[in-house]
Amino acid sequence: MDFFAKIAWIIPLLPLAAFLVLMTLGRGFRRAGAWIGSIGALGAFVLSLLVLSERLKPHAIDYSYNFSWISIGEYTLRIGFEITNLTALMLVVVTLVGLLVNIYSAGYMASDERITVFYGYVSLFTFSMLGLVLSDNLLSFYLFWELVGVCSFLLVGFWYARPAARAAAKKAFIVTRIGDAGLLIAILLLFWNMPGHALDFTSIQSIFGGHGGSFTDGITTVIALLIFLGAVGKSGQFPLHVWLPDAMEGPTPISALIHAATMVAAGVFLVARTFSIFEAAPAAMETVAYVGAFTAIFAAVIALAQNDLKRILAYSTISQLGYMMVALGLGTMTGAIFHLFTHAFFKALLFLAAGSVIHAVHTQDIREMGGIGSRMRVTAWTFAIGGLALAGIPPLSGFWSKDAILTAALEHNPLLFGVGLATAFLTALYMTRLFVLVFLGKSGSKAGEAKESPLVMTIPLIALAVLAAIAGFVELPWNGWLSGWLTDEVIEPHGSVAVIGLSIAAGLLGMLAGWLLYGKGIAGSQPLASRLPRMVKLAERKFYIDELYEMVFVKSLRGLGACLAAFDTYVIGGAVKLAGSAAGAAGKLGLRLQNGQVQTYGVAAVLGVVAIAVVVIGRRMLS
Amino acid sequence: MLPSYLTMGAILFCIGLYGALAKRNAIIVLLSLELMLNGVNLNLVAFSKYGVIPSLTGQLFSIFTITVAAAEAAIAVAILIALFRARGTVLIDAFNRMRR
Numbered sequence: 089m090d091f092f093a094k095i096a097w098i099i100p101l102l103p104l105a106a107f108l109v110l111m112t113l114g115r116g117f118r119r120a121g122a123w124i125g126s127i128g129a130l131g132a133f134v135l136s137l138l139v140l141s142e143r144l145k146p147h148a149i150d151y152s153y154n155f156s157w158i159s160i161g162e163y164t165l166r167i168g169f170e171i172t173n174l175t176a177l178m179l180v181v182v183t184l185v186g187l188l189v190n191i192y193s194a195g196y197m198a199s200d201e202r203i204t205v206f207y208g209y210v211s212l213f214t215f216s217m218l219g220l221v222l223s224d225n226l227l228s229f230y231l232f233w234e235l236v237g238v239c240s241f242l243l244v245g246f247w248y249a250r251p252a253a254r255a256a257a258k259k260a261f262i263v264t265r266i267g268d269a270g271l272l273i274a275i276l277l278l279f280w281n282m283p284g285h286a287l288d289f290t291s292i293q294s295i296f297g298g299h300g301g302s303f304t305d306g307i308t309t310v311i312a313l314l315i316f317l318g319a320v321g322k323s324g325q326f327p328l329h330v331w332l333p334d335a336m337e338g339p340t341p342i343s344a345l346i347h348a349a350t351m352v353a354a355g356v357f358l359v360a361r362t363f364s365i366f367e368a369a370p371a372a373m374e375t376v377a378y379v380g381a382f383t384a385i386f387a388a389v390i391a392l393a394q395n396d397l398k399r400i401l402a403y404s405t406i407s408q409l410g411y412m413m414v415a416l417g418l419g420t421m422t423g424a425i426f427h428l429f430t431h432a433f434f435k436a437l438l439f440l441a442a443g444s445v446i447h448a449v450h451t452q453d454i455r456e457m458g459g460i461g462s463r464m465r466v467t468a469w470t471f472a473i474g475g476l477a478l479a480g481i482p483p484l485s486g487f488w489s490k491d492a493i494l495t496a497a498l499e500h501n502p503l504l505f506g507v508g509l510a511t512a513f514l515t516a517l518y519m520t521r522l523f524v525l526v527f528l529g530k531s532g533s534k535a536g537e538a539k540e541s542p543l544v545m546t547i548p549l550i551a552l553a554v555l556a557a558i559a560g561f562v563e564l565p566w567n568g569w570l571s572g573w574l575t576d577e578v579i580e581p582h583g584s585v586a587v588i589g590l591s592i593a594a595g596l597l598g599m600l601a602g603w604l605l606y607g608k609g610i611a612g613s614q615p616l617a618s619r620l621p622r623m624v625k626l627a628e629r630k631f632y633i634d635e636l637y638e639m640v641f642v643k644s645l646r647g648l649g650a651c652l653a654a655f656d657t658y659v660i661g662g663a664v665k666l667a668g669s670a671a672g673a674a675g676k677l678g679l680r681l682q683n684g685q686v687q688t689y690g691v692a693a694v695l696g697v698v699a700i701a702v703v704v705i706g707r708r709m710l711s
Numbered sequence: 712m713l714p715s716y717l718t719m720g721a722i723l724f725c726i727g728l729y730g731a732l733a734k735r736n737a738i739i740v741l742l743s744l745e746l747m748l749n750g751v752n753l754n755l756v757a758f759s760k761y762g763v764i765p766s767l768t769g770q771l772f773s774i775f776t777i778t779v780a781a782a783e784a785a786i787a788v789a790i791l792i793a794l795f796r797a798r799g800t801v802l803i804d805a806f807n808r809m810r811r
Contacts, residue, residue: 684807687740690732 092138093151093171099139099179100218102131103186103211110208117204122194125207129190129214133183136176143176144573152224152290163285170224170289173574174425178221178357181429184555185349185436186214188548192440193341195545196447200339206246210345213239217350221357225288226275229361233271233322236351237264243346244338256334263331267321271358274314281307289361296364305369312365312372315358316379323355323409326383330634332406336398340443343398348405348435353428356412363421377417381507384410386631388514392521393627397442397452400522404478405435407511411493414504420496422563422571427493429570430485430559434477437552441471444541444549445526454525461527463539466546468527470553475523477556479516480595485560487591492563495587509594516598517605524606716757724750737794737801741787748780 106128110121142148154168190210197203216235223229238261245257279285281303282295296308303311319325324332335347346352359366359376366373384407391403408431415424444467446452449460461468477484480491490512497505540546563570629635681692723746730743752773759769795801 685804686806687732687803694728694732 090142090149090151090171092135092142094153096135096139096151096171096179096222097153097169099132099135099183100215100222102135103128103214103218107208107211107215110204110211121204121207122190125211126187126190126194128211129183129187132214132218133180133187136179136183139171140176140180143171143173148173154224154288165227166225166288167228168224169222171222174360175221177425177429177574179218181353181432182214182217182221182350185345185432186210186217188436188551189341189345189440192344192443192545192548193339195542196341196443197339202246206243206339209239209242209246210342213243213346213351217354220354224290225286226278226292226362227287229358230271230275233318233354233358234268236354237261237268237322240264240335240346240351243342244335246338246342250337253337256331256337260331260335263328264321267318267328267355270314270316270321271318274311274318277307277311277314292362293364296368303368308365309369309371312362312369313375315362315365316372316376319355319358319413320379321355322358323352323413324383324406325355325379325410325413326386327633329383329387329406330630330637333399333402333630336396336402340398340439340446343402344436344439344443347402348439349432352405352409353412353432356409356416356424356428359413359416360421360425363416366416367419373417373419375417377414377501377504380410380413380415380417381504382410383407384414384511385507385514386410388511388518390627390630392514392518393624395453395455395628397446397454397457397522397526398439399452400454400518401435401438401442404438404515404518407515408435408478411490411508411511414508415493415496418493418496418500418504420492422574423489423492423496425574426563426570427489429562430477430489430556433552433559434474434484434486434556437470437474437549437556438478440545440549440552441467441474444545445471447541447545448539454522457526459528464527464541466540466549470546470549471527472523473553474556475519477560479519479599480512480591481516481599482588482592483560484557485555487595488560488564491588491591494591495584498584498587509590512591512594513598513601516595517602520599520602521606524602713757713761716753716761720750720753720757722750723747723753735802735804737791737803737806740803741784741791744787745780745784748776752776 106124109124150170150172152168152170154166156164157167158165190207193203193206193210197206200206213236216232216239220229220232220236223232241257241261244260245253247253248257275287278292279287282291284291286292296303321328332347332352336343338347366376387403387406387410391400391407394400394403408427412424412427412431415421415427445457445460445464448464448467449457451457473484477486480487482488490508494505494508494512497508626632681688727743727745727747727750731740731747734740734743755769755773755776759766762769791801794806798805
């Protein structure tokens with residue numbers, strides 16, 4: 089019955105095998121790199137699909153398997169894997185996007201020297217992400233969580249010859265590390281306080297779900313907030329969002345895979361997985377909701393003023409992750425997972441389409457593009473579908489998931505609903521601006537040489553475009569199939585005509601405004617910059633967050649580091665050098681005596697004997 | 712009688728010691744070493760005759776010493792000749808290769 093769930097542990101091992109083969113034998117076969125990586129991803133995807141198909145049967149039972157890993161005294165640490173509806177869904181999303189990115193990269197990275205290394209890293213990333221999804225306890229989850237961070241570091245810094253890529257890789261690693269520290273402390277707190285030191289998700293759920301255990305409200309809130317800190321780091325929420333836009337220095341397929349569809353979703357997945365803790369801590373829930381809402385609108389405003397194609401999409405990712413956090417904070421875990429599900433497809437699509445454009449025009453500045461829609465029809469159409477899905481235009485997938493979140497917001501908190509609606513408007517506005525500046529209008533300076541990308545790149549685009557268009561139908565306002573499936577509860581239809589109407593209106597208004605401002609050109613080429621120079625400048629410089637961090641944290645830490653380095657060089661190093669030079673001086677002194685003359689040594693020996701004799705005889709005489 | 716023999720032995724030893732430590736010519740140094748050995752021999756013989764418990768052991772020892780000294784002198788002179796052939800000098804302060 090649950091045969092495929094039992095062998096689900098093979099799923100992450102396939103990309104791992106691909107990684108090992110590529111890393112050990114990779115130099116030998118450049119062409120085959122793409123094949124090996126893609127076959128690993130394909131195998132994982134097929135298996136994931138089979139697992140999901142098993143889960144789709146009614147009354148599927150969660151399957152988990154664990155074994156004892158480490159025994160210390162009376163405590164036994166057990167690790168293993170767990171198949172629930174949520175993990176099965178995530179498996180399919182991760183492997184599907186991973187597979188399409190693998191195929192796409194064969195075209196995008198074809199001329200790169202280190203393409204096999206690239207595929208090796210991608211396979212390692214897929215392995216760690218799948219391990220993270222399958223983990224049945226927080227400790228192995230944390231292990232894979234860090235492994236994902238390492239892969240992100242490797243892939244952002246893939247073109248390490250560029251100083252910007254190196255800096256971005258370091259930034260991504262260090263900033264997410266701040267969040268990881270929070271998660272680690274949360275795990276330690278749980279380890280101390282859980283009965284039997286259990287760290288597996290099932291026990292956590294049963295303890296917190298029953299409002300029991302030895303947890304006071306205070307410690308529950310602290311644990312929830314620390315877990316959320318980890319999610320903030322990984323999912324690029326304010327104030328740890330700064331690494332995500334910089335991470336766009338990596339190759340574009342990576343931006344699609346890691347920084348849009350999978351890794352950044354790990355934060356949302358973490359909160360969803362430990363959702364019972366959050367449900368037991370209302371203060372933490374509110375924090376999640378407000379941080380998410382602020383991030384959503386904040387990033388949307390910044391996206392409006394950026395000129396780098398990938399950075400706009402990066403800020404849009406941050407903004408959409410904010411939406412998911414809002415959903416989690418409002419208690420609708422299924423809404424967050426639904427948005428994660430649809431977002432994975434349309435954002436991966438947007439990034440891959442953007443990569444196709446960058447591949448053709450060799451620039452990322454949207455002011456240098458323009459008018460390439462007619463030269464790259466497939467890319468333009470698929471990008472349009474992704475953009476419309478992101479902007480929340482029915483019946484594309486983004487509309488339904490955004491609608492689910494907005495409905496929940498209207499029920500619980502009108503303020504969050506307003507912010508969500510404003511963000512939806514801004515989203516439609518910046519996506520229209522992006523589309524108009526890149527694909528329509530007059531040809532830009534770099535647009536002349538643009539050609540459509542090869543089939544190996546356009547086929548993943550088309551596949552993702554289909555998914556981005558239809559993925560939303562798994563849950564409609566009047567038919568909560570996904571929610572029911574995820575939570576095993578019967579969900580009442582929760583649609584609200586007002587929300588649907590307002591949401592459509594916001595999206596259409598945003599598009600209309602974007603068309604009027606940028607498409608018709610009624611207000612010049614830089615319509616906002618001339619009207620609201622201060623505001624645009626502020627948003628263009630990302631509200632000076634980077635500069636602020638540079639001033640407050642980086643400078644002070646550099647200063648502290650310089651002090652410590654000076655202490656190390658002069659105090660500790662000085663002591664060591666002193667010891668060394670003292671020994672050296674003693675040696676020099678000894679060398680003086682060592683003149684090679686036997687007679688000198690004889691004199692010394694005689695003097696020694698005389699001295700001993702004097703001492704011995706002197707003592708005799710005295711006593 | 713004993714003190715005069717002992718004094719004689721001490722004088723011989725000291726002259727030998729001075730020569731061994733102060734002379735530059737290696738031959739003289741060798742001769743001085745013989746002098747020191749003989750100072751010691753004198754002591755041994757004197758004690759065996761006039762000591763608290765007279766015994767022949769001391770004289771026996773001195774005969775051993777003389778034999779060993781003869782062998783030592785033969786080897787030392789052989790080494791000195793080899794050194795002289797190699798280095799062209801018997802001045803002892805020229806032989807400081809160990810320093811480097």
